[in-house]
Amino acid sequence: MLTVSAGENPRPDFEESLRVVKIDDTHYVGAHCLRKPVKMARGIYGGHMIAQSLLVGIESTRLETTNEVMIPDSYHSFFINAGNNKTPMEYEVTKLYDDELISKRSIVVSQGGKNRLTCVVILRKQGTKPLHKIDENIPPPLIQTRYPDPDKLHQVQHTDFCRNAFDDDFVDHRRTPEERKLHFAERWISIFTGLKNIPEPGAKYDKVKDALPDAVGNMQSYELDILRPKNSQSVKDPIYNYVGLGEISDSTFITTLARVLHIPWAPSLERGEEYVPELDATYLMRSSLNALHVLHYNAMSLDHHIYFHNDEYEPTDGSAFDISKDWLAFTYQMKRLSNGRVLARGYMFNENRKCVATVLQEGLALLSEGVATTADKSRL
Structure with missing residues (x-):
C-alpha cells in the first residue's frame, strides 16, 4: 500500500520528511512533498532534492534477503528546473552496473513529467576503500x-x-x-x-x-x-x-x-x-x-x-x-x-x-x- 501524501511535509522528522516509496525496482516516489527554503523562494530547497535522490540511489541497492544496502562513494547531480512544493518527486532509476562490490545508478528526478534534476550515484560495499583519491593535503580547519x-x-x-x-x-x-x-x-x-x-x-x-x-x-x-x-x-x-x-x-x-x-x-x-x-x-x-x-x-x-x-x-x-x-x-x-x-x-x-x-x-x-x-x- 502506498503512503504518498501531497499535503504538508512533516518537517520535524528528517527521515520521514525525505522517505521514499518503492513502486518497483526502477521507480520511486517521495512520500511527501519537498519544501521551499522560504515561502517566497521560486522552488524547493536544492539540498532536499540532493538528499532524497541520494537516498533513492542507496535504496535501489537494498537486498531483500539481508536488507543490506551499499554506502555512497560519490554523487554527481545537475539541476534542470526548480521543483515545486505541491507534488512529491518521482524517481526513475537506471541500474548502470552491479557486482558484489560496486553499484552505479543513473536517476532522473521529475514532477508531472517535467525533469527537475539528474544524478549519478556510485556506491560500494561497506568496508571497502573509496574509489576516489582523497586530498590528504587539506588540513582540518583552525x-x-x-x-x-x-x-x-x-x-x-x-x-x-x-x-x-x-x-x-x-x-x-x-x-x-x-x-x-x-x-x-x-x-x-x-x-x-x-x-x-x-x-x-x-x-x-x-x-x-x-x-x-x-x-x-x-x-x-x-x-x-x-x-x-x-x-x-x-x-x-x-x-x-x-x-x-x-x-x-x-x-x-x-x-x-x-x-x-x-x-x-x-x-x-x-x-x-x-x-x-x-x-x-x-x-x-x-x-x-x-x-x-x-x-x-x-x-x-x-x-x-x-x-x-x-x-x-x-x-x-x-x-x-x-x-x-x-x-x-x-x-x-x-x-x-x-x-x-x-x-x-x-x-x-x-x-x-x-x-x-x-x-x-x-x-x-x-x-x-x-x-x-x-x-x-x-x-x-
Missing part, C-alpha cells in the same frame, strides 16, 4: 581548535533541518586583514554545520539572545529559538547520516561569495547611496546563510558533487559522525569566478578532525548592477 564549543558562536537554523554556526571573522572580513594578501580563490571560509532533527523526549528549543553588527557598525540584538545538537534525536537509520550530508552540503556555499570578495553587506554604502536597513545582508544572516546572496547577486546551483570518505556503514575508524548531534566543520573556497559562473570546493570534517566528505558545486553568480564596484579588487 575553526575546530579555536572554537571547541560551536554552540557559543552565532547560530542559524533554517531550511527545515540545516543548522550553521559562524564566528565574528565570517561576519566582518576586516577582522582578517591577512586575506587581502591572498587571491580570492585562496581565501577560505570555515563554518560549522549540521542537521536538527526531532527533539529528544522532554527537550525544548532554547531562547537564545544574540547580536550582530549591521553594515554601519551598530550592534543589532535579536532572539532565536535554537534546538541544541545535544537535544536533537539521532537518525534511527545510520544511512541517513550520509543522506544528511547531502542535505546540509547545499545550505551555505556559493551563497557566501560576497564574503570571499569582501563585498560590503550593504553595497549601497560604498556607492555613496543612502543606507537602507532592508538592503543590509546582515539582517538575512540572522535567519539563513543560504539566502545571504540575494541583495548582491543571483546565485543558482547548476551542478553538485559529493565524495564520501567513510569506509563503513557505521564507521569505527574515527570517521564516524552523528549528523543530528555533531558539529561538522565545513571549510571551502571559491576556486573560480568567471563569466557569471562560480566554482566552489569544500571539505567537511567530523569532530575527530577527519575529513568525511568533499563537496564541489558550480553555479551562476550574476552580480546585481553596481555591486562589482564595491568588491575588494586588490587580489581578484
Whole structure:
C-alpha cells in the first residue's frame, strides 16, 4: 500500500520528511512533498532534492534477503528546473552496473513529467576503500581548535533541518586583514554545520539572545529559538547520516561569495547611496546563510558533487559522525569566478578532525548592477 501524501511535509522528522516509496525496482516516489527554503523562494530547497535522490540511489541497492544496502562513494547531480512544493518527486532509476562490490545508478528526478534534476550515484560495499583519491593535503580547519564549543558562536537554523554556526571573522572580513594578501580563490571560509532533527523526549528549543553588527557598525540584538545538537534525536537509520550530508552540503556555499570578495553587506554604502536597513545582508544572516546572496547577486546551483570518505556503514575508524548531534566543520573556497559562473570546493570534517566528505558545486553568480564596484579588487 502506498503512503504518498501531497499535503504538508512533516518537517520535524528528517527521515520521514525525505522517505521514499518503492513502486518497483526502477521507480520511486517521495512520500511527501519537498519544501521551499522560504515561502517566497521560486522552488524547493536544492539540498532536499540532493538528499532524497541520494537516498533513492542507496535504496535501489537494498537486498531483500539481508536488507543490506551499499554506502555512497560519490554523487554527481545537475539541476534542470526548480521543483515545486505541491507534488512529491518521482524517481526513475537506471541500474548502470552491479557486482558484489560496486553499484552505479543513473536517476532522473521529475514532477508531472517535467525533469527537475539528474544524478549519478556510485556506491560500494561497506568496508571497502573509496574509489576516489582523497586530498590528504587539506588540513582540518583552525575553526575546530579555536572554537571547541560551536554552540557559543552565532547560530542559524533554517531550511527545515540545516543548522550553521559562524564566528565574528565570517561576519566582518576586516577582522582578517591577512586575506587581502591572498587571491580570492585562496581565501577560505570555515563554518560549522549540521542537521536538527526531532527533539529528544522532554527537550525544548532554547531562547537564545544574540547580536550582530549591521553594515554601519551598530550592534543589532535579536532572539532565536535554537534546538541544541545535544537535544536533537539521532537518525534511527545510520544511512541517513550520509543522506544528511547531502542535505546540509547545499545550505551555505556559493551563497557566501560576497564574503570571499569582501563585498560590503550593504553595497549601497560604498556607492555613496543612502543606507537602507532592508538592503543590509546582515539582517538575512540572522535567519539563513543560504539566502545571504540575494541583495548582491543571483546565485543558482547548476551542478553538485559529493565524495564520501567513510569506509563503513557505521564507521569505527574515527570517521564516524552523528549528523543530528555533531558539529561538522565545513571549510571551502571559491576556486573560480568567471563569466557569471562560480566554482566552489569544500571539505567537511567530523569532530575527530577527519575529513568525511568533499563537496564541489558550480553555479551562476550574476552580480546585481553596481555591486562589482564595491568588491575588494586588490587580489581578484
